[in-house]
Amino acid sequence: MNASEDSLAPEVRSILDAARGRHGGDERVAVSARSFPDAVAETEAAGRVPVVAEVKPTSPTTDGERTDDPVELARQMVAGGATALSVLTEPDHFGGSTENLERIREAVDVPVLRKDFVVKESQLDAVEADLVLLIARFLEEDLADLVAAARERGFQPLVEVHDRAELELALDAGAEIVGVNNRDLGALEVDLETFESVAPHVPDDVTLLAESGVKTVADAKRMRAAGADALLIGTAIMDGDVRTNTEWFANATDADADSNAETDAETETEITE
Numbered sequence: 127m128n129a130s131e132d133s134l135a136p137e138v139r140s141i142l143d144a145a146r147g148r149h150g151g152d153e154r155v156a157v158s159a160r161s162f163p164d165a166v167a168e169t170e171a172a173g174r175v176p177v178v179a180e181v182k183p184t185s186p187t188t189d190g191e192r193t194d195d196p197v198e199l200a201r202q203m204v205a206g207g208a209t210a211l212s213v214l215t216e217p218d219h220f221g222g223s224t225e226n227l228e229r230i231r232e233a234v235d236v237p238v239l240r241k242d243f244v245v246k247e248s249q250l251d252a253v254e255a256d257l258v259l260l261i262a263r264f265l266e267e268d269l270a271d272l273v274a275a276a277r278e279r280g281f282q283p284l285v286e287v288h289d290r291a292e293l294e295l296a297l298d299a300g301a302e303i304v305g306v307n308n309r310d311l312g313a314l315e316v317d318l319e320t321f322e323s324v325a326p327h328v329p330d331d332v333t334l335l336a337e338s339g340v341k342t343v344a345d346a347k348r349m350r351a352a353g354a355d356a357l358l359i360g361t362a363i364m365d366g367d368v369r370t371n372t373e374w375f376a377n378a379t380d381a382d383a384d385s386n387a388e389t390d391a392e393t394e395t396e397i398t399e
């Protein structure tokens with residue numbers, strides 16, 4: 127265990143230990159990926175907010191588990207205007223599976239992110255996806271090799287960072303899509319200021335996501351004002367009617383706040399139908 131792992135929350139250490147024991151696929155995958163930057167640009171051109179809606183049955187910080195058919199949830203998210211989907215494939219702590227991802231990717235036509243804790247190259251071969259998450263904090267010196275290995279298979283790597291040092295690691299590794307995670311994997315606390323402090327240092331040609339902790343339309347607008355090209359939202363979409371919740375966030379434009387006085391009140395309300 128390195129010094130950075132020493133400070134991880136026990137839940138995250140357990141996630142990482144499980145990931146290290148997990149096998150990869152038997153055969154190398156070759157993906158023909160749906161372009162995430164193109165999907166983001168199309169959503170922007172349509173005057174909506176690019177939302178990556180997450181199919182997240184449960185998590186270490188969520189009470190209970192959502193057991194509805196993940197394919198139906200995914201279809202509802204797309205109907206609500208999701209630009210892309212994030213699908214948890216981690217089975218032990220998030221209730222995900224590679225089968226869920228396969229079924230969802232067949233059922234929708236938007237880009238699909240595989241959300242998991244990939245720690246070795248063979249794990250990239252577990253299932254096809256359009257994007258794959260690589261977490262800088264867990265990979266450190268292996269990050270550049272995994273970014274390259276992901277691209278060789280056709281994936282678009284999304285490199286997740288939490289501070290400026292990790293951002294430098296990501297950029298040095300050649301990341302073109304970066305997510306700033308507002309959730310601190312040490313304390314499991316969420317602070318939107320994390321994104322605000324890192325975003326100004328991200329080059330313009332990088333597609334930048336704000337991840338975690340977006341609970342309200344006001345939070346969504348705050349992350350957009352700080353420079354987020356897209357918002358990755360799990361809990362606040364999974365809590366209730368996923369189609370309506372996705373619509374709220376996809377329509378969280380500045381224009382709607384300026385033109386509709388009622389919206390200001392709604393922005394203060396957490397989405398917990």
Ligand SMILES: O=C(O)c1ccccc1NCC(=O)[C@H](O)[C@H](O)COP(=O)(O)O
Nearest residue numbers: 185186187337338339340359360361362
């Ligand atoms: O969500 C958790 O409880 C969690 C705990 C430990 C490590 C990772 C965790 N989440 C992974 C994620 O990246 C989030 O699911 C994703 O960013 C969406 O976050 P949110 O909108 O806050 O559900």
